[in-house]
Amino acid sequence: MAGAAFRPAGDYRSSYAADTRIFDTAAGRWWCLGAVAALCLLPVVSETTGFDLKYELSLLIQIGYLGIAALGLNILVGFTGQISIGHAAFFGFGAFASPFLNNNFGIPVFFAVPLAGVMATAAGMLFGIPAARLKGLYLAIATLAAQFILQDFFGRADWFSGGTHGAPAAPFTVFGVAFDTDASFFYVVLAWVVLLYLAAANLMRTRDGRALVAVRDHYLSAEMMGINLTKYRTMSFGISAFYAGIGGALYAHYLGFVSVEGFTILFSIQFLGMIIIGGLGSIMGTLMGTAFMVLLPEVMDGLTGTLAGTRIDLALGLKENLAYLREVAIGVTIILFLVFEPDGLAHRWRQIKAYWKLYPFSY
Amino acid sequence: MDGARKAAEGEILAVEGVSLAFGGVRALSEVGFRVARGELFAIIGPNGAGKTSMLNCISGRYRPQSGTVRFKGDDVTHLSPNHRAAIGIGRTFQNLALFGHMTVLDNIMVGRHHLLRSNLLSGALYWLGGAQKEELAHRRDVEEIIDFLEIQHVRKATAGTLSYGLRKRVELARAVALKPDLILLDEPMAGMNLEEKEDMARYIVDLNEEWGMTVVMIEHDMGVVMDISHRVMVLDFGRKIAEGLPAEVMAHPQVRSAYLGVTDDAEAAPEPAPGVT
Numbered sequence: 001m002a003g004a005a006f007r008p009a010g011d012y013r014s015s016y017a018a019d020t021r022i023f024d025t026a027a028g029r030w031w032c033l034g035a036v037a038a039l040c041l042l043p044v045v046s047e048t049t050g051f052d053l054k055y056e057l058s059l060l061i062q063i064g065y066l067g068i069a070a071l072g073l074n075i076l077v078g079f080t081g082q083i084s085i086g087h088a089a090f091f092g093f094g095a096f097a098s099p100f101l102n103n104n105f106g107i108p109v110f111f112a113v114p115l116a117g118v119m120a121t122a123a124g125m126l127f128g129i130p131a132a133r134l135k136g137l138y139l140a141i142a143t144l145a146a147q148f149i150l151q152d153f154f155g156r157a158d159w160f161s162g163g164t165h166g167a168p169a170a171p172f173t174v175f176g177v178a179f180d181t182d183a184s185f186f187y188v189v190l191a192w193v194v195l196l197y198l199a200a201a202n203l204m205r206t207r208d209g210r211a212l213v214a215v216r217d218h219y220l221s222a223e224m225m226g227i228n229l230t231k232y233r234t235m236s237f238g239i240s241a242f243y244a245g246i247g248g249a250l251y252a253h254y255l256g257f258v259s260v261e262g263f264t265i266l267f268s269i270q271f272l273g274m275i276i277i278g279g280l281g282s283i284m285g286t287l288m289g290t291a292f293m294v295l296l297p298e299v300m301d302g303l304t305g306t307l308a309g310t311r312i313d314l315a316l317g318l319k320e321n322l323a324y325l326r327e328v329a330i331g332v333t334i335i336l337f338l339v340f341e342p343d344g345l346a347h348r349w350r351q352i353k354a355y356w357k358l359y360p361f362s363y
Numbered sequence: 364m365d366g367a368r369k370a371a372e373g374e375i376l377a378v379e380g381v382s383l384a385f386g387g388v389r390a391l392s393e394v395g396f397r398v399a400r401g402e403l404f405a406i407i408g409p410n411g412a413g414k415t416s417m418l419n420c421i422s423g424r425y426r427p428q429s430g431t432v433r434f435k436g437d438d439v440t441h442l443s444p445n446h447r448a449a450i451g452i453g454r455t456f457q458n459l460a461l462f463g464h465m466t467v468l469d470n471i472m473v474g475r476h477h478l479l480r481s482n483l484l485s486g487a488l489y490w491l492g493g494a495q496k497e498e499l500a501h502r503r504d505v506e507e508i509i510d511f512l513e514i515q516h517v518r519k520a521t522a523g524t525l526s527y528g529l530r531k532r533v534e535l536a537r538a539v540a541l542k543p544d545l546i547l548l549d550e551p552m553a554g555m556n557l558e559e560k561e562d563m564a565r566y567i568v569d570l571n572e573e574w575g576m577t578v579v580m581i582e583h584d585m586g587v588v589m590d591i592s593h594r595v596m597v598l599d600f601g602r603k604i605a606e607g608l609p610a611e612v613m614a615h616p617q618v619r620s621a622y623l624g625v626t627d628d629a630e631a632a633p634e635p636a637p638g639v640t
Contacts, residue, residue, distance in 0.1 A: 016503065016506075019502075020495075020502070199487035202487050202489035203483065203487045206479075206487075206489065207475075207479040207494075209486060210465070210472055217461075217464055217465060220460060223424075223445050224448065224453075225476055225537065226447075226476045227476055
């Protein structure tokens with residue numbers, strides 16, 4: 001997908017189909033399939049053997065639904081070159097929409113989740129209309145408006161979000177089987193992640209995905225190539241909100257309850273952090289960045305645990321200050337990435353692979 | 364109306380009385396010309412004469428304040444640029460306008476945009492909605508263009524990393540991928556060395572003669588213009604001062620003073636500012 005990478009000797013493409021695959025090499029494809037298969041085994045291991053992986057599973061579920069939403073933002077920011085600092089609001093919209101459809105209209109959760117995505121799409125496109133005319137900072141401010149308007153809406157619209165009381169969300173069920181434990185809900189999230197990441201990878205190698213990137217790289221010549229700028233800019237907001245909505249809906253049915261407090265601008269910024277760290281315009285990078293952001297607090301926790309009682313701990317008061325140190329760590333990481341690796345983890349990963357393919361020669 | 368259609372059959376482009384002003388600056392005043400199907404038409408003139416503005420009026424980036432642009436007999440003056448691609452107008456830019464982070468292949472595939480039918484959903488489903496079949500079919504056509512312009516070796520390279528001459532060629536490839544009936548080239552040879560210019564001239568002539576495209580090009584290199592164009596129009600200060608066969612135009616006294624200077628050595632004159640000599 002991304003430029004000419006190193007390919008093993010003898011790996012020749014003899015058809016156009018072979019040359020347009022999602023994964024550049026067969027090894028990459030098998031690794032990814034293997035990883036998905038291994039992930040499928042995790043809950044089984046957790047349930048049947050002595051290893052209790054409940055906590056690890058909950059982290060993976062978190063990476064899953066946040067990764068879906070982050071991919072939406074990456075399509076908007078990384079691939080289309082727009083900006084949004086209201087992504088958490090669309091995530092929240094999906095999180096309320098799915099229980100809303102389920103509770104009020106009796107739509108099964110199985111269908112309510114994609115429908116919530118569609119509703120978020122509608123909201124996203126509505127707020128995306130200014131995007132057809134605005135660019136850069138001005139667009140950022142317009143999306144900020146979306147963030148605050150929706151946040152306010154969640155607080156006031158009792159019929160939709162339950163207002164300040166929040167909304168209960170029924171567990172995900174298929175044919176009467178409830179996916180209400182970490183071990184079972186994990187499969188639901190995994191299925192959505194695979195589905196939506198594949199969809200994005202496919203989109204990016206076909207007409208409309210290329211049009212989005214063309215709009216990013218040079219909108220004037222994109223227009224001359226027959227691309228309708230207004231359509232694709234608005235559409236990009238729609239796609240981004242769809243992914244956010246699905247992510248939010250999964251979040252709602254995972255927790256079983258949605259409260260209005262969560263979907264703040266800080267959360268929006270965290271989504272931006274994920275895609276910057278992972279790599280703007282990289283699909284797999286999005287997942288890496290999300291994992292990084294979810295695991296960062298865990299690593300911080302571990303670190304404070306190991307340092308407990310040492311002089312560093314006494315000097316910084318790590319235990320008491322953990323909460324704000326987390327925010328500091330996130331901020332510092334984003335800055336470090338912007339300075340040293342603006343193309344994100346995805347790029348770093350490619351470089352590491354290239355290094356080992358050429359090892360021990362650097363050329 | 365029917366009569367106008369009939370008359371338009373032989374001509375693909377008719378520009379009538381086009382005027383364009385930016386504030387007080389008159390970029391174009393009452394410019395009109397006609398281009399016949401299959402012609403290779405050159406627009407020349409000193410810097411700032413309004414050549415690129417003229418091209419922008421045809422491709423839709425600018426809307427002239429008065430006058431009409433007819434393409435295949437239809438008035439397209441107010442058509443938006445993205446619709447013009449679909450009716451058969453393609454163009455390249457004076458300053459490179461490739462999609463810098465995309466591969467050469469993807470750049471050219473963007474040119475197929477209006478010919479592809481897949482949408483968001485069928486694109487995301489890829490294998491199910493027929494998008495793959497369509498992609499591969501168009502890939503074949505794109506490969507033919509790549510072969511023609513001899514850029515096979517860079518097809519997977521990121522466009523922004525290529526050398527200037529190659530980028531110009533990729534840009535031409537992208538415009539050709541539109542399958543246009545009329546292709547507008549804005550200084551296709553600017554900044555090229557002699558060898559690259561010769562190649563580019565060959566490509567343009569081939570496009571015109573073998574691919575059957577009508578070409579309207581802006582070019583400063585008089586040698587190229589004299590050699591390959593069928594007819595030439597000269598602009599100066601937004602006005603048309605001459606139009607005709609290359610040799611006729613070169614002999615035109617106003618052209619010699621405005622564009623080439625009054626020296627006899629027409630080929631070498633490096634466009635002095637008008638009125639200096």
